[in-house]
Structure formats: C-alpha cells, structure tokens
Amino acid sequence: MDTTRNFCIIAHIDHGKSTLADRLIQQCGGVEQREFRDQILDSMDIERERGITIKSNTVTLEYTARDGITYHLNLIDTPGHVDFSHEVRRSLMSCEGALLIVDAAQGVEAQTVANLYLALEYDLEIVPVINKIDLPAADVERAREEIDADLGLDPFEALPCSAKTGEGIDEVLEAIVQRLPAPSGDPALPPSALIFDAQYDAYRGVVLLVRVREGTLEKGQTILLMHSDKEYQIEELGLLKLKRVPTKQLASGEVGYVIAGIKAIQDIAIGDTITDAEKPVTEPLPGYQEAKPVVFSSIYPLSSDEYEDLGRALDKLALNDAALTYEKDSSAALGFGYRCGFLGLLHLEVVQERLKREYDLALLLSAPSVRYKVQLKTGERLQIESPSLYPDPGAIEFVEEPFIKAAVMIPERYIGAVMELCRERRGENTTFNYLSVGRVELTSEMPLAEVLFDFYDRLKTVTQGYGSFDYEIIDYRISDLVKVDILVNGEQVDALSQLVHRDKARARAMHYCERLEEHIPKQQFKIAIQGAIGGTIIARKTISAFRKDVTAKCYGGDISRKRKLLEKQKEGKKRMKMVGSVEIPQKAFVAVLKTEPGS
Amino acid sequence: MKEHSPGAVSTAPGLYLHLPFCSAICPYCDFSVLTGTAERKRFFVEILRREIELWASRISSDRDSWRSAFDTLYLGGGTPSALTSTDLGRILREVVEQLPTTPRPWIQFEANPEDVDARRCASWRELGIASVSLGVQSFDDDQLRFLGRRHDGATGESAVRQVLAAGFSAVSLDLIFGLPDQTPEAWRDELERAVRLRPHHISCYQLTIHDGTPFGFRQARGQLREMPEEAQGELFRLTHRFLADHGYTAYEVSNFALSEEFRSRHNQKYWHHVPYLGLGPSAHSFAGGRRWWNERKVPAWQRRILAGEFPVAEEEKLSPSQHLLERLFLGLRTPSGVDCGKLNEEFGVDLLAKNTGLIERWSAAGYVDVDGTVVRPTLDGLAISESLAASLEV
Numbered sequence: 001m002d003t004t005r006n007f008c009i010i011a012h013i014d015h016g017k018s019t020l021a022d023r024l025i026q027q028c029g030g031v032e033q034r035e036f037r038d039q040i041l042d043s044m045d046i047e048r049e050r051g052i053t054i055k056s057n058t059v060t061l062e063y064t065a066r067d068g069i070t071y072h073l074n075l076i077d078t079p080g081h082v083d084f085s086h087e088v089r090r091s092l093m094s095c096e097g098a099l100l101i102v103d104a105a106q107g108v109e110a111q112t113v114a115n116l117y118l119a120l121e122y123d124l125e126i127v128p129v130i131n132k133i134d135l136p137a138a139d140v141e142r143a144r145e146e147i148d149a150d151l152g153l154d155p156f157e158a159l160p161c162s163a164k165t166g167e168g169i170d171e172v173l174e175a176i177v178q179r180l181p182a183p184s185g186d187p188a189l190p191p192s193a194l195i196f197d198a199q200y201d202a203y204r205g206v207v208l209l210v211r212v213r214e215g216t217l218e219k220g221q222t223i224l225l226m227h228s229d230k231e232y233q234i235e236e237l238g239l240l241k242l243k244r245v246p247t248k249q250l251a252s253g254e255v256g257y258v259i260a261g262i263k264a265i266q267d268i269a270i271g272d273t274i275t276d277a278e279k280p281v282t283e284p285l286p287g288y289q290e291a292k293p294v295v296f297s298s299i300y301p302l303s304s305d306e307y308e309d310l311g312r313a314l315d316k317l318a319l320n321d322a323a324l325t326y327e328k329d330s331s332a333a334l335g336f337g338y339r340c341g342f343l344g345l346l347h348l349e350v351v352q353e354r355l356k357r358e359y360d361l362a363l364l365l366s367a368p369s370v371r372y373k374v375q376l377k378t379g380e381r382l383q384i385e386s387p388s389l390y391p392d393p394g395a396i397e398f399v400e401e402p403f404i405k406a407a408v409m410i411p412e413r414y415i416g417a418v419m420e421l422c423r424e425r426r427g428e429n430t431t432f433n434y435l436s437v438g439r440v441e442l443t444s445e446m447p448l449a450e451v452l453f454d455f456y457d458r459l460k461t462v463t464q465g466y467g468s469f470d471y472e473i474i475d476y477r478i479s480d481l482v483k484v485d486i487l488v489n490g491e492q493v494d495a496l497s498q499l500v501h502r503d504k505a506r507a508r509a510m511h512y513c514e515r516l517e518e519h520i521p522k523q524q525f526k527i528a529i530q531g532a533i534g535g536t537i538i539a540r541k542t543i544s545a546f547r548k549d550v551t552a553k554c555y556g557g558d559i560s561r562k563r564k565l566l567e568k569q570k571e572g573k574k575r576m577k578m579v580g581s582v583e584i585p586q587k588a589f590v591a592v593l594k595t596e597p598g599s
Numbered sequence: 600m601k602e603h604s605p606g607a608v609s610t611a612p613g614l615y616l617h618l619p620f621c622s623a624i625c626p627y628c629d630f631s632v633l634t635g636t637a638e639r640k641r642f643f644v645e646i647l648r649r650e651i652e653l654w655a656s657r658i659s660s661d662r663d664s665w666r667s668a669f670d671t672l673y674l675g676g677g678t679p680s681a682l683t684s685t686d687l688g689r690i691l692r693e694v695v696e697q698l699p700t701t702p703r704p705w706i707q708f709e710a711n712p713e714d715v716d717a718r719r720c721a722s723w724r725e726l727g728i729a730s731v732s733l734g735v736q737s738f739d740d741d742q743l744r745f746l747g748r749r750h751d752g753a754t755g756e757s758a759v760r761q762v763l764a765a766g767f768s769a770v771s772l773d774l775i776f777g778l779p780d781q782t783p784e785a786w787r788d789e790l791e792r793a794v795r796l797r798p799h800h801i802s803c804y805q806l807t808i809h810d811g812t813p814f815g816f817r818q819a820r821g822q823l824r825e826m827p828e829e830a831q832g833e834l835f836r837l838t839h840r841f842l843a844d845h846g847y848t849a850y851e852v853s854n855f856a857l858s859e860e861f862r863s864r865h866n867q868k869y870w871h872h873v874p875y876l877g878l879g880p881s882a883h884s885f886a887g888g889r890r891w892w893n894e895r896k897v898p899a900w901q902r903r904i905l906a907g908e909f910p911v912a913e914e915e916k917l918s919p920s921q922h923l924l925e926r927l928f929l930g931l932r933t934p935s936g937v938d939c940g941k942l943n944e945e946f947g948v949d950l951l952a953k954n955t956g957l958i959e960r961w962s963a964a965g966y967v968d969v970d971g972t973v974v975r976p977t978l979d980g981l982a983i984s985e986s987l988a989a990s991l992e993v
Contacts, residue, residue, distance in 0.1 A: 522828070524986055525964060545964075547832030548982040552804035552853050554932055556615055556869050557883040560890050560915065562985075563925050569989045570924075581960075 002182045004253050006074045006211065008091055010119055011101035012109040016131045020101060020163040020172075021075060025242070027169050028061035028073070058197065058209055058255060060239040065177045072239075073176055074255035076196070076211075090196040090271050092118060093287045094211035094255060097125035097180030099172065100151075104130050104138035104160070108146040109409060109435060116151055127175050128158035134165050185252030191215030192281045193250070193258075193274040195225075198265055200319035206262035209240070210274060211255050213285055218249045222277040223260060226284040227269050231277045232260035265319045293341025294402065294473060295348055295452065296369045296385040298329045298495070299355070300337030302362040302586055307336045313359035314338060317351060324351060329386075331495040333577045334364060334589065339386060345452065364589055367498045368452040373400040373476055387497040390483045393534065400476040402448045408459065410467045412438050417462040425450035426501065447501070448473060453508075484509050484538070486516070487530040491580035496592060506531075509539035512592055519588035522546035527582050611670040611701065612886065613868040616647070616690065617879030619677040619897060622711070626747045626813035627775075627806060630677065630881070633897060637683075644686045646901050648693045650878050653909055655697040664874065664887035668699040671865035672706045678734070680710035684722040691726055705729050705864045707769075712758035713750040720765035730769035730863070731762050732802070738792045739785070742778055747813075752792075759796045769861045771800035776834050777826040778806055786834050787841060794845040799861035801847055802854050803838045805831055835982050852932045852981055870929045872922075880910075889916050919946055920993060928988035931976050940972030950974075953992045961987065 011017040061073040078091040092098070098119045102108055119126060128151070130143045144155035159175055161168025197209040210217070217223070221234045236259040238246035250256045262268055273284035301310045314326050325341035342348040348368060355361045371385040375397040384390055406427070408418055415432060419442065422430045427444035435441050451471065459467045484505050486496040500508050509531020516529045520543055531539035554562060576583040620635050620643070621628075635643070658665045672694060679687065694700065707730040708723060715733070723731070737743050738752040750758075755772075762770050774793060776786050793801055808814045808825050817823040825831070839849055847855035851870060856862045868875050874886035880900040883892040891914035894900040903910040917925070923946045930937035939950040951958065951972060958974060961967045966980035966987065976984055 524966070524983060524990065525960065544829075546983060546986070547829055547979075548805075548835050549828070549985045550835075550852050550932065550982055551985070552807055554852070554869070554929070555866060556875055556877055556885070557881065557892065559869065559885070559925060559929070560883065560892070562928065563921060566924060566928055566985065566989050567921070573989070 003069060003071045004074065004183055004255075005071060005097070005176050005180050006076060006095045006183055006253070006255055007097045007099060007176055007180055008076045008078050008095045008124075009099045009101060010078060010092075010115040011131075012103070012106075012112045012115070015101045015103040015106070015109070015112070016163050017101055020099070020129070020131060020161075021077060023163045023166055023169050024073075024075060024173065025059060025061060027166070027173060028063045058240050060241050060245075060255065062241075063173055063177065066174060067177075071177050072254075073173075076255065087197065087270070088118065089122075090194070090287050092122045092124060093285075094194060094196045095122075095124055096183055097127065097176070099176070100126050100128045100153075101131045102128060102143050102147060102158070104132045104140055104143050105135045106439070107139075107143050107435070108150040109441075113150060116153075125180050126153060127172075127179055128153050128155075129172060130158050130160045131163055133160045133167065134162040183253030185212070185214045187214075187216045187251040189214040189252070190279045190281050191217050191223075191252075191274070191276050192285055193217060194285045194287050195268065195270055195272045195274060196287075198268060198270060198322070200265055201259075204236075204259050206259075206265055206268060206319075207244070208258040208260070208262070208268065208274070209255075210250070210258055212250050212252050214252050214281070215276070216249050216251045217258060217274065223258075223274050224277040224280055225268060225272050226275060226280070227272040228267065230267065232262055235259045235261055265322050268322075270322055293323065293325050293343060294370060294448065295342045295344055296339065296371065297342070297348060298331065298334075298337050298339045298366040298386075299326075299352075300331065300334040300364045300366075300495070302364055304335045306361055309359065310338065310355070310361055310363070313355050313361060314340070316359075317354060321351070323347065331366075333493050333495045333579055333584070334366075335577075337364075341385070345456075364495075364586070365593060366495055367593055369499060370402050370448045370452065372479075372481060372499060375399070384499075387483055387499050388494060390499060393482070398478050399481040401479040401481065403445055403474050403477050404448045404451065404471040405474050406444050406446055406451065406469065406471045408442045408444070408467055408469050409435070410440055410442060410463050412440050414463040414467065415440055415442065418442055418459065418467065421455075421458055421462055422446060425455060426503070445474065447477075447479065449500070482533045484512075485532050486512050487528075487532055488516070488520075488579045488582050488584065489528055490530075491582075493579050493584070495589065505533055506538045513539045513541040515592045516584075516588055517541040517543055519591045520582070520584055523583060525581070608867045608871045608873065609670055609864065610873055611667045612665060612874040612876060613671040613673065613865045614669040614694065614698065614700075614704075615673045615675060615865070615875055615877040615879075615882055616679075616694075617676060617877065617882040617893075618647075618674060618679045618682055618690075619643075619880055620681040621676065621678045622681055622713070623747070623749055626817075627808065629809035629812050629815075633677075640682055640686060643897070643901075644682070644689055646904050647690060647879055649904050650910065651693050651697050653904070653907075654876065654878065657909075658698065658876075661887075665699070665876075668701045669876070670701040670704055671868065672700070672704045673865040674706070674708045674728075676709060678711045678714070679708055680714035680719075684719065684726065687723075688726055703727070707732065707863060707865050709734065710758075710762075711750065712755045715758035715761055717761060717765070720761055720767075724765060724767065729767065730771065731767050732771040732773060732800075733758055733762060733798075735759065735772040735793075736775045737778075738789055742781075745778060746775065756792070756796065759798055763796070763798065769799045769863075771802060771861075771863070772796075772798050773802045773804065775804050775806050776838065777831050779823065779826065781826070781834070783833060783837055786837060790838065790841050790845075794842070794847070797857075799858075800854070800856045800863070801842060803842075804853050805835065832982055836978060839978050839981075849934055849981075852984065870933055872926060872929070888922065889914060891915070922946070923948060923993055924988070927991060927993070928985060931974075931984040931988050932981070934975060934981065936967070936973055936975035938973045943972075948993055950991060950993065957990065957992070 009017045009020055058076045062070055063073050064070045076091050076094050078088045128147050130140055133140055140160050144158055147153050147158050148155040159171050161172055192214050193210040193212040195208050195210055199207045201207050217237055219234055222231055224231050236246050237250050238244055239256045244257055271287040275281045301307050318324050323343045326338040329339035330336045369385050371383050374382040374384050376395050377397045410418055419430055422444040425446050427446040430444040432440050432442040459469055480502040481499055482502050482505050483499055486493045513529045513531050522543055526545050527543040529541045530537050576585050619633055706728045708728045709732045711734050735755040736746055736748055738755055740751045759772055808818045814823055842855045846857055849855050850862050877884045880893055880897045881895040891911050893910045894912045900910045927937055943949050962969055965977055968975045
C-alpha cells in the first residue's frame with residue numbers, strides 16, 4: 001500500500017491537462033510508442049476534437065522512482081466541465097493528492113481557483129505544476145506570484161514543466177511519489193469501495209471503476225451495492241493499465257476495476273459503495289448523489305421510421321451515461337420521440353453528437369428548456385420542464401426559474417460588449433475583476449434559460465472567439481414566465497411551444513415566425529404564421545400563395561423527367577410534417593430549432 | 600378560355616426526328632445539339648437512315664405497340680433548317696419508304712429566321728412540310744443578343760412574313776419571355792408585334808435556366824437568375840390574357856392557336872398519351888406503356904447503330920400509378936383538364952372521392968372549375984398545375 005499513489009490532475013480548460021496525462025503515461029511506459037496518440041485518455045472523438053474531457057478515464061502507471069522502488073500511480077482523470085461536476089467530485093474522493101496545473105502564459109484562471117477549493121474540500125495534497133514553460137509567452141515567475149497571491153500555495157513548491165516537450169516531467173513524477181501521501185486503510189477490515197465511475201463493455205457488461213477504502217475485494221466474492229441494495233458476484237477484478245489487467249484482489253488504497261455480471265449502467269449508481277454481502281460495513285462511504293438533469297429537450301428522428309433506432313441508441317448510450325434521462329414523448333408535428341434530461345448544455349450536445357456519429361441518426365431537438373418550479377393557487381407545487389405540461393396561467397400563483405452564476409473569461413477590451421450581452425440575457429449583479437493584466441473575469445447571475453438560447457454563439461461573436469464561459473446553478477428565483485405558442489393557419493405547432501420570460505416573448509415569437517417564413521416554401525394557399533400567448537397574437541408573418549410553378553416546355557423528352565420530379569415531390573411530401581393543411585418541411589423545423597448549444 | 604375537346608387529337612402514333620445541328624449553340628439551350636460541316640451532316644443523315652431501317656423491321660414484328668401508321672412527323676432539334684433540302688429530302692423519303700405512314704402525314708418543321716428565304720420555303724413545301732415553327736424568340740435586338748441568337752428583330756419579322764406568304768398550312772412562332780429585367784410593358788410590345796403578323800400559332804416559353812448550359816454557369820456564378828416567381832406569374836397571366844384577347848386560344852401552358860386546326864397535331868400526342876417514336880440522338884419514345892430514350896451524345900448513338908444495335912440508352916415500364924400521374928400532370932397542363940370519371944374507369948382510382956376537400960379548396964381559390972367529373976384548371980390553376988398534380992392523392 002505504501003507504494004500506491006492515487007492522484008488526479010485538475011486544471012482550467014486548455015491548460016494542458018490531457019497533454020500532461022499523455023506525457024506521464026508515456027514516461028512510465030504505460031503505452032507502446034506505436035499505440036500512442038494524443039489525449040490518450042479522451043476516448044471519444046468529440047473529446048479529442050473539442051479538447052475537453054467528458055467521460056473520465058483512469059489508468060495505473062508503474063513508476064520506478066529515484067529511491068529504486070516501483071510505485072503504482074493511479075491517475076484518475078476528471079471531466080473538465082461543469083456539467084459533470086458530480087463526476088469531478090467522485091474522482092477527487094478517490095484520490096489523496098492532485099496536480100494543479102497553472103498555464104505559464106495565462107496564469108491562474110477562475111476555474112483554477114474553483115478547482116483548488118474543490119480539491120481542498122476533499123483534503124487532497126496539492127502539487128502545483130506550471131505547465132507550458134516552452135511557450136514564448138511563458139512567465140514562470142509571474143505564475144509563481146499568482147500561485148502565492150491567488151491560490152495561497154507555496155510558490156516554491158510549484159514545478160515548472162512542459163508536457164509538450166517533456167521537460168520537468170521526471171520532477172513531477174518524483175513529486176507524486178515523495179509529496180503525495182500513500183493511501184491509508186486496513187486490508188483486514190470489512191471491505192468498502194467507492195464506485196467513482198463505470199464503463200460499459202459490450203461483452204462483459206458494466207465495468208465498475210472503484211477505489212477501495214478499507215478491506216479487500218476478491219474474485220468470487222459476493223458483494224452488496226449499498227444504495228441500490230443489489231447483490232452481485234465478482235467475476236473479475238484488476239488494474240487499469242490502459243487495458244484491463246486482472247488480479248486476484250484489490251486491497252484498501254488501490255484503484256481498479258470490478259466486473260460482476262451487471263447488465264446495465266442503470267442498475268448501478270455512481271458514488272455507491274461496494275461492500276461484502278456477508279459482512280457488510282454499516283455505513284456507506286460519502287459520495288452518493290443523484291445526478292439531476294437541468295436541461296431538457298425532446299429528440300425526434302427526422303424520419304419517423306428511425307424512432308425505434310433512436311430508442312435503441314438511447315438505451316445504449318445510457319449504458320455508459322448514468323446522467324442521461326429519457327422517456328417517450330410525442331408531438332403532433334414531429335411524431336414520436338423522447339423527452340431527455342441532461343446535466344447541462346454540453347451534455348446535451350455530446351449526446352446529440354454521439355447519436356449522430358455513432359448511431360447515424362438524423363435528429364431534431366426541440367428548444368431546450370429548464371425545469372421551472374410552479375406554485376399553484378391551490379398550494380400545490382409542480383416541476384415543469386415541458387411547455388406542453390404548463391398549467392393554465394390563471395391557476396398559477398407564481399413561477400420560479402433556475403439561476404446560474406455565469407463566469408465569462410475575456411480579454412479586457414470586450415467588457416462592454418459582454419456586459420451588454422449579460423444585460424440582454426437578464427443578467428443581475430454583473431461584476432468583473434481583473435485576473436491579470438488585460439484579462440477579466442466577468443460574473444453575472446442570470447437565468448439558466450437565457451444561456452440555452454444561442455448565448456454561447458453570441459458570446460463568441462461579440463468577443464471574436466476570445467470569450468470562454470462556465471456556469472454553476474445557484475438558486476431558483478421568481479420569474480414572469482409565459483408560454484408562447486406558434487400557430488400556422490391557426491393550428492398550434494406543439495413542437496415549437498416554449499416557456500419564456502414575458503419580456504422576451506415577442507422577440508422570440510418573432511424570431512420563430514421569421515425563420516418559418518424563410519423556410520416554409522410558398523404553397524397553393526396563403527399561410528399565416530403567428531406567435532401567441534394564450535389568445536393574444538404577439539407576432540405575425542404571412543407567406544403568400546405561389547403564383548406560378550409550371551415549367552414552360554413539356555414535350556416528348558420532358559415527360560419522364562417531369563414525372564420523376566413529381567414522384568420525388570410526392571415522396572418528399574410524405575416526409576413533410578402537416579400542420580392543418582400546411583406542409584412544413586423538416587428544414588423549417590431544423591432552422592427554427594437550431595440553436596448552437598455549447599459551452 | 601374556350602373549352603378544348605381532346606377528341607380532336609388523333610390516336611395514331613407520331614414520329615419525331617431529332618436533327619441536332621445548329622449554326623451556333625444558344626446559351627440557354629439544353630437540347631442535344633452540335634454544329635457541323637456539310638460532310639458531318641451527310642454522315643449523320645446516313646446513320647439516321649440506318650436507325651430508321653432498324654425500326655422498320657421492329658415495327659413490322661411488333662404490331663401490338665404500333666397498331667396504326669404514323670400520321671404526324673416532327674422534325675426538331677437543333678435546327679432542322681440547318682440541313683440542306685437534299686439531306687432533309689433523303690430523310691423524309693427514307694421514313695415514308697421504310698416506316699408505316701399515312702398517305703399524307705402531317706409534317707411539322709422547326710426553322711430559324713436566318714435560314715428562311717423564298718427559295719428555301721418553296722423547297723420545304725415541295726418536301727411536303729405542312730407546318731413551320733419559327734424560332735423567333737424575340738423581336739427586340741438587345742434581347743436577341745442576350746439570348747445569343749444570330750438574327751435581329753427585323754429578320755424575324757420578315758421570316759414570319761415569308762413563311763406565311765409561302766402558303767404553309769400552319770405557321771407558328773416561338774417567343775421567350777421572362778428575361779432578366781423584362782417589364783410587362785416590354786413583353787406586351789413583343790406580343791403586339793407577334794400578333795400583328797397574324798401567325799396561325801404562337802408558343803410562348805418562360806426562360807428556363809438549365810444546369811450545364813452557359814446560362815446555367817452564369818447563374819451558378821451569381822451573374823444571372825430566373826425572374827422571381829411572382830413576376831413570372833404576372834407575365835404568364837399577361838401572355839394568356841393578351842393572346843386570348845387577340846384570338847389565340849391556349850390549348851396548353853405555352854401553346855396558343857387561332858383555331859383548333861392550327862394546334863400542333865404532333866405535340867398534342869405528348870399530352871394525350873398517344874404513342875410516339877423518337878429517332879436520332881436523345882430522342883424519346885412512348886408506346887405500349889413503356890418510355891425509352893436514345894443515347895444523348897451523337898458519338899454513342901452513332902456507335903451503337905453502326906454496331907447494328909438499337910441506340911436506346913434507357914427504358915422504363917410505367918406502373919399504373921406512374922401512368923396515372925402522367926395523365927394528371929399532362930392533363931392539368933391543358934385547359935381541358937382531366938376527366939376523373941374516365942380516369943376512374945381506366946385506373947380504378949376515384950380521384951374526386953379521394954380529394955374532395957382539396958378540390959373544393961382549389962375551386963374556392965379559383966384554381967379549377969369542376970364540371971361533373973371534369974376538373975379544368977383556370978388560368979391561375981394552369982400557372983401552378985405542377986403543384987396541383989403533385990398534391991392530388993392517388
């Protein structure tokens with residue numbers, strides 16, 4: 001146990017966490033050179049593309065230190081995004097120490113501070129690492145000053161390195177061995193192990209990633225998952241060395257995997273405690289917290305015959321994504337689909353991307369919504385996240401909506417533009433402070449709903465791509481909410497209804513009407529597109545009937561071609577959504593519903 | 600709009616000959632055309648002669664598809680007038696000798712104004728040509744230049760006069776409208792000049808920009824675009840109203856005649872599902888519920904004939920529903936419309952019952968007149984007849 005070290009790397013986005021992990025793995029020979037690819041722990045394409053970690057991965061490295069002893073270093077990767085903060089917490093709970101990365105050029109950032117506090121909350125030993133010292137703009141001395149001033153850590157303990165070139169990496173490995181504490185625990189006690197993550201293996205079922213706190217887990221042992229109150233038998237356990245390496249047992253202090261014939265991720269809960277079914281511990285380990293979705297959207301297949309495929313794909317995704325919730329849903333305009341809950345916008349986007357890339361599904365997502373708390377006059381309290389379930393306004397006492405604290409990191413010159421953007425988005429208590437010369441962190445309390453609708457796009461636009469954005473949910477506040485319906489020739493298009501703040505209703509309705517006007521082709525009859533709150537029309541656009549479509553020539557050679565065109569048109573009509581007598585092409589829904597969820 | 604009785608259309612098959620030669624190629628044209636030397640044209644005529652021979656034996660053995668003799672013969676292209684009368688004579692002689700034709704088939708012929716003179720008119724008449732369609736396109740020199748034509752407005756007018764004077768049974772002129780920036784006034788002037796010449800027949804085509812043509816490329820580069828749909832609609836209505844006022848009755852979307860006898864006997868076969876055989880590169884045929892078409896490019900067409908094969912590029916057998924769809928969109932292109940009762944007898948599909956609500960809405964919007972089981976497009980309906988056909992439940 002003295003030769004085991006459990007640690008994680010915490011960093012602000014872009015400060016080089018994955019690169020440092022890559023370099024540590026490579027230095028310890030954890031992977032053959034030919035197998036090596038950048039960001040080796042980020043296994044999803046989307047993670048590698050966006051340079052973020054969504055699904056954490058864990059690896060055991062063998063490192064022979066200068067004292068001649070070979071240590072097992074368990075690098076527990078943490079997701080780098082606020083949507084996944086539960087996972088971050090559970091990862092931290094499995095460690096004794098953390099490498100805290102500070103970018104040598106950018107210095108300490110808001111998220112660095114937040115991550116440090118989180119790590120300290122779990123009593124982790126911190127080793128500050130100043131990364132990217134190879135950059136021309138690197139300023140190690142300034143970074144040290146900030147580590148002292150902003151983080152309150154000993155600046156002389158910070159290790160300068162370059163994960164890119166490998167410079168200083170040996171010192172980092174030595175520090176892990178020398179400065180991080182070995183795990184404590186007694187292998188003879190009844191076992192308790194924290195499930196900090198899980199993967200799904202098509203052949204083996206659920207693979208639990210665990211940190212054993214006390215006692216020992218062994219092959220063949222019957223285990224109890226304390227929160228879900230289910231028993232399983234351990235089929236295999238072992239260490240994670242990029243590939244799974246089976247061992248006979250996992251003892252207190254060790255990090256590894258457990259396979260126990262569990263069929264689906266839904267059967268288990270991340271954060272649950274494993275103990276021995278026959279001599280269980282009395283109390284589960286802390287760390288269990290249900291992942292609560294905060295963003296909701298209905299997903300419909302573009303082609304209705306892909307509905308079943310979508311269901312199967314969601315089932316499969318959920319095997320590996322315990323936070324994804326979904327239930328059957330249907331819309332008159334868009335047919336059958338699923339109402340899904342997500343941890344945040346990025347989570348929504350990741351799920352959407354995976355459905356597209358891994359399951360080749362063409363999808364339509366309804367406007368993302370948050371969960372509102374509705375107090376009825378009868379005293380009853382409801383939680384509503386779907387416009388279709390919104391009660392009659394006359395029955396409502398008041399409505400509350402979730403507020404976030406948005407943190408936007410920007411170069412100083414964009415303060416004005418971003419403050420204006422926050423104001424537009426009903427931001428309150430907007431403040432800013434200088435992180436370093438020229439760099440500002442702007443915080444604003446604003447409704448979560450306001451960032452669901454192209455906030456990130458607008459931020460990127462007004463900051464010319466320089467702004468980065470993060471948020472956390474802080475509380476629920478009373479809101480003047482209305483349900484806006486979109487009517488086409490008087491018929492409500494259910495998939496386009498949404499709940500918005502009254503001040504935004506007209507603009508949003510107009511936006512929808514305009515997009516529809518643009519994308520619904522002229523038809524045989526005039527089309528009225530209206531936005532309405534209850535019976536009050538607040539926006540209107542009209543599409544006039546088309547006046548001519550007939551082609552001039554139709555002689556011997558034109559007939560086949562013309563007929564094929566009409567056949568195609570008829571086929572296309574089948575795929576059009578009919579609202580009353582109006583055909584609405586998919587692309588109109590896509591154009592209207594296309595927001596760029598991002599983060 | 601006067602009612603047109605489809606009963607006037609002969610059910611005998613028509614013969615189409617595609618003569619792809621032009622003196623130059625117009626930038627809007629997407630037909631199979633080429634320019635050629637006299638030598639090349641003679642060679643072409645020889646190959647066409649062989650294709651006629653191939654068909655002569657096929658037709659004599661397939662009397663099911665070809666029950667009666669061809670009673671119309673249409674020389675299109677290209678510009679058939681780009682061929683000498685000698686070449687034209689050889690082709691026509693070959694047709695009459697090899698293929699079953701009625702004793703005096705109605706021969707229609709496309710000519711360019713610049714090819715017209717009194718001598719040639721006389722020789723075309725000698726060949727038995729009954730009807731001449733003149734590719735006038737416009738009387739405005741600027742518009743003609745834009746269209747890449749080789750004649751001017753005055754040449755166009757004089758060609759019409761000469762053809763009329765030559766005593767052909769039916770003289771038609773083609774006009775193109777909807778050129779970029781064309782005003783309704785400018786188009787009305789064109790129509791004025793056309794009707795003043797008093798041809799028997801006028802065809803008016805909205806300019807269509809096809810991909811793969813010089814206009815298509817210019818459109819792709821953003822230098823050219825078709826007139827917006829609303830303005831097209833305006834000119835379309837103007838055309839129909841103006842010509843009706845001047846005695847020209849529309850019998851199809853783009854075709855107008857002073858009286859029924861001047862309607863194109865050949866072209867009406869296309870719209871009434873009468874069989875036709877097309878010879879020459881890219882020519883299409885329809886018979887026995889099948890459609891087929893020849894190789895589009897001259898070398899491929901030529902190669903296959905020289906190898907003793909039919910130069911057919913592709914063929915399709917129409918399913919009953921395809922057949923019905925054709926009847927609908929072709930019928931709705933004519934003011935006589937479609938007789939749903941007859942279609943029900945033929946295809947066992949009761950369109951009126953299946954589309955009650957839709958047809959009522961059409962009627963209320965003024966797109967169609969319903970007379971018993973006959974649905975006739977009005978002028979507004981004619982303008983959107985493709986959409987009408989596409990939206991009918993069959």
